[in-house]
Amino acid sequence: MYIQIIGASVNAAVIAYHLADVGHKIFWQPQDEALLLKLQQRQIIFDDVDLTMAVNRQLESSQIAVDQCGLSDVKVCILALAYEQYGCFEQQDFSRQFKQFDLVINYSHLALGKTEELKLLIANPNVVYIPDFLQEGNLLRSFLTPNLIIGCESGIQIKLLVQEIFRPIFPLLTQYNFMSVRAAEFTKLSISGFLATKVSFMNDLSNAAEALGVDIEEVRVAMSTDTRIGKQYLYPGCGFGGGNLTRDVLTLKEVVQETGSVNGLLDKIWDINEYQKEIIFRKLWTLFDCQLKDKVIAFWGAAFKPNTNSLAQAPILNILEACWAQGAITQVHDPRALENLRQHYPDQPLLVLCDHQYQAVENADALCLVTEWKQYWSPDYIELRQKMKRLNLIDGRNIYNPQYVKQQGFHYLGIGR
Template sequence: MKIAIVGTGYVGLVSGTCFSEMGVDVTCVDVNSEKINKLQNGIIPIYEPGLEDLVHKNVKAGRLHFITDLENVLNEVEVVFCAVGTPPDEDGSADLRYVLDVARVVGRNMNKYLLVVTKSTVPVGTAIKIQNSIQEELDKRGVNIDFDIASNPEFLKEGAAINDFMSPDRVVVGVASNRAKEIMFKLYKPFMVSGDRMIFTDVPSAEMIKYAANAMLATRISFMNDIANLCELVGADVSMVRKGIGSDSRIGKKFLYAGCGYGGSCFPKDVKALIKTAEQKGYDMGVIKAVEEVNERQKAVLYDKLIRHYEGDIEGKTVAIWGLAFKPETDDMREAPALVLIDLLIKAGVIVRVYDPIAMLECKRQIGNKVIYCKNMYEAVLDADALMLVTEWKEFRVPSWAVIAKEMSTRIVLDGRNIYDRAELEENGFIYYKIG
């Protein structure tokens, strides 16, 4: 089978590479010629464990190709996946201009049946807009060509995307015809050798499932952060509370960790888009609005603790930050809590020293030289008045506190992910603050 995937961002490149690994002939398309040139020369534009080796392997095998013009492959492929970006518009709604651009290109150039599949995260009702855009172009040409629209949302976790795609816990596909269903089943069958985990729905339901899933996970995070903040006020320990409620099979243990807020390319954007979709239909998403409000407030929680410790006098202090990416195993800093903290600290006159195993270049791209970039975690704490743990990279889990104690000016640790042991830090003379 031959397919095209439009968009070589995170979703498109991972999806295309994994399909090619299963023997599908995949052409990845992007209007960004610089990005395509780099991919053709083996340069991967994103960091994802295992992706670079898999791309090189399948390019060498002749199953994975990169081009800039979708129209050049429409006569060869059976399926076109749309994996272009849907960034939030100024009002929080998803910007569909790139999705509809793809639809128009398809309508202007298709000459045979095609299945057009939305992989991008799009609001409910987008499939109808795609269908109308394609049909309008066909009508302008005065031709009658069959096509189908499907929705196939992605559920990839950054840092574990290859495994998520190759061994999915579910594949959701929204279709409106048996022909489309048969094609999608054939395409995903190689990934189902350990059991059929495909869920076929109508198209609007598939579009909603993606938003509902991300909103639920974001809700659990914000709920625990709210509980953590209350725990601090009443003298409870959120880690014990988490164990207590997580043991309830109706609740479960996952996504119940308190921290300094979520970020990334999905949760913030999708929560905003879901709220906007509801507003457009005259409905108020009260719970989801609260989720967003709690998360934005939580990103400043370490800063607030630092302010309280120094009784508001932090100008001229030096703060070390461990972790810049919104989560481990990625260089993605979109909506990262670290960016909020850095901004607050700099505005307060604080000198900020940072280290992240992967995201240093991305941080410099986003904020320039506003902070001091350090070669390792120990260099970051030199003469620091406080250390903030923001991203729980593995290399941060068991630091040498005895060494760090000698390097810091003041032994204060603010743990934004609750990964350290209070007794161990206090033994080494540290003042320790956690979440909850």
């Protein structure tokens, strides 16, 4: 099938690859000069090597063609606009452009109600909405959800067309969950809100466990064996970040408030997360008896999660600013996010960016693990002992064995442990 994709979002790249990979011919119009140039020159896109290689394979085989309008035979269009593209998109005249399509799929990460706006904007009644559940650092695999949620208020022919497009990826009829557009948009926000709830719940429990002398890791493992709960998003730590999840939670908060609900659960979830982002700083504050001036604090990890360079709502930002306010010197290593950190704080004299993880710990009074990159999971304790001034290790993601760390001569502090 010939399919046109419009947009410069990561959603566009992921869905273009997956549909091309099963035989569809994709005509991708990013409508973004910088992304178009990267695609034409086969450069890294969205800071994701796996995604780049996957898309490049489809470009080389001509299953994906970029910056080309489709033929008259193209009857399906997918809108996968970047968040910042939507404003410009609204200003354009689409009175003719979208009439040729039998189906328009909104696969953009936009707010509640935007699909209905798009339907009016492009003057095409057959607009369906498919929410994305893509995870940064796991883009290609996270597209392959067990089921496909589709907001569709058109007739059976449109539903059959949607199923035919995705049939090679979702072959079972039971994998298609059709509902109203508004319900699908609200489902997207609700799932993000529930995941954020699980994280904040565990973070809240971890603080209580620490006060009670209970290891939250033992509690987490036991809880995860209950099939009603599951093991996903049960890991306590120093707070969640990321542009998509935090945007969804804030949007859901606004939507719920606009309905007149005053229960405040989502407000509490957000407040817990913001509080948790500074837990590493509070541990440092206590560890050094409120005297952080001129202390050298090493940080492993800056990105909000592994396998990305994004600092969107990342806990490291709260931690660093709190440390600087007390005059602490911060030495940071991250495999991919250092340039973004440099751009975020271009003139901060107390920030030292380190290209090597053990360079960051030189003369350090404490080492703080913020992002659980795989290369941090098995430290060279001999090198740490040689380079650090004081052997303090704060484990912001509970990836280390406290007993083993203590056996290596370190003072260990975890989250809820």
